[in-house]
Amino acid sequence: MLGSNVPDLDVERRRALIVEKGGDRAYWAGEPLHTDSGAGRAVKTGPVGSGAVAKVAIMTTPEPADRVLARASLAEGDPTGWFDRLYTAAARGEAEVPWTRGRPHPDLAAWARPGEGRRALVVGSALGDDSELLSAHGWAVTGFDVAPTAVAAARDRFPRSTVDYVVADLLNPPSAWHRAFDLVVEIMNIQAMPRDFRPAALTSLASFLAPGGTAIVSEVAEENQDMANWQSPPWPFSRSEVESVAQDGVRLVGLDTVRDGARYWATFTR
Known part of the structure; x- marks a missing residue:
């Protein structure tokens, strides 16, 4: 065997x-x-x-x-x-998921705002830490992941959670999510896709945002990496790729680098 x-x-x-x-x-x-x-x-x-x-x-x-x-x-x-x-x-204990931290993403934790019952969508919700953070701040959270195993693990970790953990594909999302969320959070997920697949993913991302809402996008910044020796995944983002979330009525509010220039942190609204 x-x-x-x-x-x-x-x-x-x-x-x-x-x-x-x-x-x-x-x-x-x-x-x-x-x-x-x-x-x-x-x-x-x-x-x-x-x-x-x-x-x-x-x-x-x-x-x-x-x-x-x-x-x-x-x-x-x-x-x-x-x-x-x-x-x-x-x-099974046979591999490690490199992006699981056992706690919310620190940059999202630093940003967190009161939700007051508004709807939030967490892209690539993994084991649930970011979703639970936003839920604790009063957001009505949907966390989705393309991996059924991750969704099941998040539900098991937080059995009393109010977060709606669902299996969904960013490249083929539910039509009911169109302009349905006041907050959309995408932190270091789309960078796991090669560039050929990104336009469709970013179009989906923009489509989730409701009028007056906020989208957060954070990815590894290509401009500050040694791309000649980079091993993927992830595939770092260019600045123009991050900016391309501004489509179909979505506009860029701010685009900064964090972590000593290693990552982009961008906010958008509609």
Whole structure:
């Protein structure tokens, strides 16, 4: 069985090899593989078998699981499917989700305003920390994630929460969300998509904002990164990409850099 002879490695060295059901081949960063279970490693080329069950094997590799999974998913033309695979592996203790902190994002916590019952939407709600922060400030919060495993985990973490945690896809959102939210929060999610997919994602983002509402967008700032040596994901944003949220009646209020210039923090209104 895949991974049966892989040692229990220190958590800081754990990385995932994903063998996906859905064909007769497995993929490592988009390349066909078969596994050498005796050595606990992957070898390029070779069939796995169409009946293979999706399995995560722990192995030592210089790359984090999110990068490996993202490349495999993108090779299949799926820009978001790897999120649930990563959360599933993390739930088994076999990988780490790099953006989970166990607490609200500090920049959002510093910004937080009273909601007074107004509607808020958290994009990529993950394990629920940002959604719960806004709920505690009086917002009627919907937190959505494309990963069902993440949504289930958030519900389990906060069983008495008033937040509506739902599974949804930013690239194909519910029509009922059109101009429905007084606050829209997007912090470091769309940057996990390559640029080809971003225009559609940013159009969806702008569409959620109600007249008079506020949208917050924060992403890694390309202009202050060493892009020649950058390893993705995430794929940092250019300033013009952030500004492009201003569409269909949405306008930019302010665009700053935070974290010593490492990230953009932008606000919009309609």
